[in-house]
Each structure stands twice: as C-alpha cells, then as structure tokens.
Amino acid sequence: MEDLHEIRTQAREERSGINIHLKLSPMSDLTLSFSVKSRSRRCVNGPLQEAARRRLWALENEDQEVRALFKDLSARLVGIQSxxxxxLITFKTMEEIWKFSTYLNLGYVSTCLEHLLFDHKYWLNCRLVEDTEIHVSIDDKHLETIYLGLLIQEGHFFCRAMCSVAQPAEKEGEYLTLCKNELISVKMAEGESEWEAVSLVTGQRGLVPVSALEPLLLPFHQWFLKNYPGNCGLSRKRDWTGSYQIGRGKCKAWKEYEREEKDELNFHQGESIEIIGFVIPGLQWFIGKSALSGEVGFVPTRIIDPDSYSPVTWCASSI
Structure with a gap:
C-alpha cells in the first residue's frame, strides 16, 4: 500500500492546479451534428442531406417540435444551426446527461431525427429507408466537461480509488483504508486536499486524499449509485482482482442471451462484445456493442466472463 503522507503531499502540490482546471471549464452548450448517409455507398446522401437541412431551416423560427423532441431525449434545446x-443543446442535471448518453449510444437520437426531418415520401420508399442512416456526432470531451461540472456543482458523487491507501497508525480511524479500484461516495470540499468519504464495500467513513480518486466517468453509474444506495453486494477482495475489477474494452459472453426487451442486446456464446463505458462490479447491466452485428444495447453483467475484459489503468495525473 502507498504511504498516505506521500499521497497527501502530492495532493497539496496539485490542489491549486485542480481548482484552476475546474474554474476554466465552463459548462457551455454542446453541439450535436448530423449527416445523412447511404449504407450501400458508405457516403453522404447529398439530396437527402439537403432535404434535411431545408426541413431544419423551416424549424428554426418555430422550434416547439424540436424542443419537445429533445425534451423527450432528456436534453434542452438552445438553438438550431440549419x-x-x-x-445546440445543454443539460441541467446528472439524470439528463446519463439518459441522453444512453439514448445516443443505443441509436435512439438518430432514429428520432430521422422521423423529425423526413416527410411521408421518404417513409413510403422502403428501399431508401433501409439504405439510409443518420449519423450523429458530439464532442465527447466537451460532454464529459459538462458532466464533471455538474458533479462539482452537486458536491456529492462517486469515485474509485486509483491506488491502495493505508491510514497512518497515529491517526487511526480518521482516514479510510482503501483497496485499488474500491468504490467510494465522496463529499467534495472546495480547496481541500482531502474529502470526506464512505466506502461502498465496508460502509466505513473517513478522509481520503483527492489525488487518489477518479470520478466514475459514466453518468449512469453516478445516477444509479445515488438512487440505489448500498454496497451493491460487493465484498472486499485484495486489490479487487478478477471479477471484482472495474473493466473496459472488450469482453466475451460465456452463454447465449436472447433479449427480453428491445433495448437489450442479442448475442451468442463466446461472442465478443465491446464495452461502451465501463463494467462496474455489482451493477446488473452495462451498454455493449456486438462485434458481429454492430448493434448496441444493454448487456447483463452476469453473462459475461469477468476475466475477459481489461481492468482500468488510470493514473493519478488524470484527475
């Protein structure tokens, strides 16, 4: 385990830089761009792109329909640039961000725009509909900035320990003892190098050095843990190895799964699934993308091989 004094010293050295970074990261509007593409030709469909742009131009001055659409997608429309x-969209709450991010990853945003921008002539042409897809893009880094800004505003969020931390013997009971990748709930204190925290594994309370923490970067995980508090059924393992690690990358299914809801993913035994975001121990679902079909959907965590994905390897400098 790392020496707590060394971590606290590092935290004090980095503290001013962290605060400056947060102050220089305004939560400005997020730009959502779209392009209409032909699946068969793998390029932009010029006539349909222009038709969509003209439709959008008509909606600029009377944007109630667009506002209602993005409200259903858990986002707030700021403006239209046909x-x-x-x-241009923005968010006011953590719940809005995680819902919108999920809709985006599942392809619902593209589907909704398709219904908004095309008229009945398009939908009557089955061959054209099958050949057309709307590609939606956003600045993921900027969305993350908005997300982290909301976390800072709320002041209470969930993190993982990026390293093992031991408390000094002379201050026993004041600080938390943490295993690497352990999940904790923190209460932020601006300008402080140590925050109050509660371990989701042991339920113990104490101070933790800021430099040892990484906020959970998937908005859904923050929302889930906040609305369903508890220890998530986790037990402490030394260094959180094997099935107790937070994972990313790709994983393999150890059995076949047939979806029960339309937003779930079908896959076969042994199939490779790309993890969108992270797999967190104790959460029953994560978002995955099939390597065979390219489809995106919810995947039950219990059906994947816990040793097939890569453990997270963030470093302390990424805070």
Missing amino acids: QKAQF
Missing part, C-alpha cells in the same frame, strides 16, 4: 446541420 446551415451547419447542427443543434
């Missing part, structure tokens, strides 16, 4: 085929 010439650039763009929407």
Whole structure:
C-alpha cells in the first residue's frame, strides 16, 4: 500500500492546479451534428442531406417540435444551426446527461431525427429507408466537461480509488483504508486536499486524499449509485482482482442471451462484445456493442466472463 503522507503531499502540490482546471471549464452548450448517409455507398446522401437541412431551416423560427423532441431525449434545446446541420443543446442535471448518453449510444437520437426531418415520401420508399442512416456526432470531451461540472456543482458523487491507501497508525480511524479500484461516495470540499468519504464495500467513513480518486466517468453509474444506495453486494477482495475489477474494452459472453426487451442486446456464446463505458462490479447491466452485428444495447453483467475484459489503468495525473 502507498504511504498516505506521500499521497497527501502530492495532493497539496496539485490542489491549486485542480481548482484552476475546474474554474476554466465552463459548462457551455454542446453541439450535436448530423449527416445523412447511404449504407450501400458508405457516403453522404447529398439530396437527402439537403432535404434535411431545408426541413431544419423551416424549424428554426418555430422550434416547439424540436424542443419537445429533445425534451423527450432528456436534453434542452438552445438553438438550431440549419446551415451547419447542427443543434445546440445543454443539460441541467446528472439524470439528463446519463439518459441522453444512453439514448445516443443505443441509436435512439438518430432514429428520432430521422422521423423529425423526413416527410411521408421518404417513409413510403422502403428501399431508401433501409439504405439510409443518420449519423450523429458530439464532442465527447466537451460532454464529459459538462458532466464533471455538474458533479462539482452537486458536491456529492462517486469515485474509485486509483491506488491502495493505508491510514497512518497515529491517526487511526480518521482516514479510510482503501483497496485499488474500491468504490467510494465522496463529499467534495472546495480547496481541500482531502474529502470526506464512505466506502461502498465496508460502509466505513473517513478522509481520503483527492489525488487518489477518479470520478466514475459514466453518468449512469453516478445516477444509479445515488438512487440505489448500498454496497451493491460487493465484498472486499485484495486489490479487487478478477471479477471484482472495474473493466473496459472488450469482453466475451460465456452463454447465449436472447433479449427480453428491445433495448437489450442479442448475442451468442463466446461472442465478443465491446464495452461502451465501463463494467462496474455489482451493477446488473452495462451498454455493449456486438462485434458481429454492430448493434448496441444493454448487456447483463452476469453473462459475461469477468476475466475477459481489461481492468482500468488510470493514473493519478488524470484527475
């Protein structure tokens, strides 16, 4: 385990830089761009792109329909830029961000835009509909900035320990003892190098050095843990190895799964699944993408091989 004094010293050295970074990261609007593409030709469908742009231009001055659409997608419309085929959106709560991110990953945003931008002539042409897809893009880094800004505003969020931390014998009971990748709930204190925290594994309370923490970067995980508090059924393992590690990358299914809801993913035994975001021990679902079909959907955590994905390897400098 790492020496707590060394971590605290590092935290004090980095503290001013962390605060400056947060102050220089305003939660400005997020740009959502779209392009209409032909699946068969693998390029932009010029006529349909122009038709969509004209439709969007008509909606600029009377945008109630667009506002209602993005409200259903858990986002807030700020403006429309038809010439650039763009929407400006923003978020006010963590719940809005995780819902919108999920809809985006599942392809619902693209489907909704398709219904918004095309008229009945398009939908009557079955061959054209099958050949067309709307590609939606956002700045993931900027969305993450908005997300982290909301976490800071709320002041209470969930992190993982990026390293093992031991408390000094002379201050026993004041600080938390942490295993690497352990999940904890923290209460932020601006300008402080140590925050109050509660371990989701042991339920113990104490101080933790800021430099040893990494906020959970998937908005859904923050929302889930906040609305369903508890220890998530986790037990402490030394260094959280094997099935107790937070994972990313790709994983393998150890049995076949046939979806029960339309937003779930079908897959076969042994199939490779790309993890979108992270797999967190104790959470029953994560979002995955099939390597065979390219489809995206919810995947039950219990059906994947816990040793097939890569454990997270963030370093302390990434805070």
